[in-house]
Amino acid sequence: MSGRRLPYPARGAPVAIRLNGRPVTAFAGETVFAVLCHEGVFALRRGGPGRPPRGALCGMGVCQECRVTIDGTPDRRACMTLVAEGMEIETDGR
């Protein structure tokens, strides 16, 4: 884990999700991208010659670099998706 949660007035209720099979507590209203950053997961997919890891860039839905598999659906943008109870997130950059 490399990030931390700060005091935040509008934080939602706790939400139980799974990240690469590991149980993780997130909070309603957070994007999948925010949770990945909090958990220190920056490498999200592999691309290019030698398949080096790639991570999110723009955070606003443009660059498509934060595509992860959510509940079995591939290529969902982590920055444009809010966490939900029971959500399963798989990254490909490990």
Added chain:
Amino acid sequence: MAAERFEIAIAGGGPAGIACAAVLAQAGVPGLLIDEHPRLGGPGLRDAAGAFSPFAPAWARTVRAIRSLKKEALTVLPRTGLIGIEPGPRLLLAPEEGGLREIACRRLVIATGARERFLPFPGWTLPGVIATGAVQMLLKQGILPAADFVVGGAGPFLLAVAADIVRRGGRVRALANESRLADLLPPPGLLAGQGVKILDGLLRTLRVLVSGTRIAHGTRLLEARGAGRLQAVVTARVDKSGRHLPGTERVVPAALLAMGFGFTANIEPAQLAGCPLFFEDTLGGWLVQTDESLRTGVEGIYAAGEVTGVGGAEKSLLEGRLAGLAILEEMGRLDAAGRGEITRLQRKRKALLSFGRWFNRPSRFAAACRTNWFASLPDELTICRCEEVRLRDIRRTLAAGCRTPAGIKKATRCGMGVCQGNTCKGILQEVVAALTGGPPGGFPPPSVRAPLRPVDLGLLGGDTV
């Protein structure tokens, strides 16, 4: 597929779109507001509860206005991508949960905002190199994504983000700004009209300085280093001709690099609708041409916010309201007070455009400077992240006699990947301009086609249509 009908459709639920929707809905005009994200606000003003912006009060007023609306006056479609615009105007929408929707409207307001502008440097594809705006959005959601940061790129926004990081308890090991200090100082004319924002900037500078952060101007992001993810950033001083000064390199350890080179407008939907564009580098590059009432060159289509000139949330809030009032006037539903407000908003808009020009200018560089800079970049540098096109491929294609971004795109696939060129097409234009000695606006923006966002091919050809 039968089209759903709305009097007005607004593309983009950021400050401009919301302000416009509020005006129209208060007048009882049934409108549709669409946005890609689950929550309205746009990257700048979403999560207002965690915002540190001096515009948060204006934003909060707008949000209250929306919440107080009668539901029948406004339909909001979040998590919905705009993938096509046809004459009419008719919109093709792709909701995140699947399927397609077609909308027919009498008037369309394009308020699709801006995105961050990136310039490439060795290592910019490493995980842990993320946009300054992305870091700011994380902080606003109450998440500090790492302990140690470098902030780098160009323009005044870097300082704002560094201040936000420090304020929320992060360490900024270095702030490397390619812009020179003299270019970042606001002209006296702005101090009067934009005093709040300038004061906000000064307080942020003070906060960053007090934290012990090294603020370096005229300093380049030379390289991002790390095995599998970012571990250190190499910075170096540059001279006025854009050459880096050997011997000034510094290696700064950091877990995250917050990187950005200013902003550029999301003109693609307007382009697809056939709206005439213009180029002004100091307002963000290619932009949508409008008259003073924000009418574009296409009948029934308006543009508001960053797409008419990158100028920030205050300008977008104003233009959204202005577009809404202009539409009401066209519909014959505006009283004298409303017409008076149009005149006032049009006057104030000019001051906000001046602020935009100051804000964007430090991240735009003189032609000679860019030529020296880009000529120094290594052959193996990735330009197109989706299609893995290297600078080598572009240099070879240029050497073979192909001298335009459009030709290079076809020859190398630069900009033809899943992000549809939205990350690298501006880079390609600048690289080609720098390496051929032309001006950055000397080439037309690459043509766009529907779908504007990647969609399941089965949707477009399948039974749902």
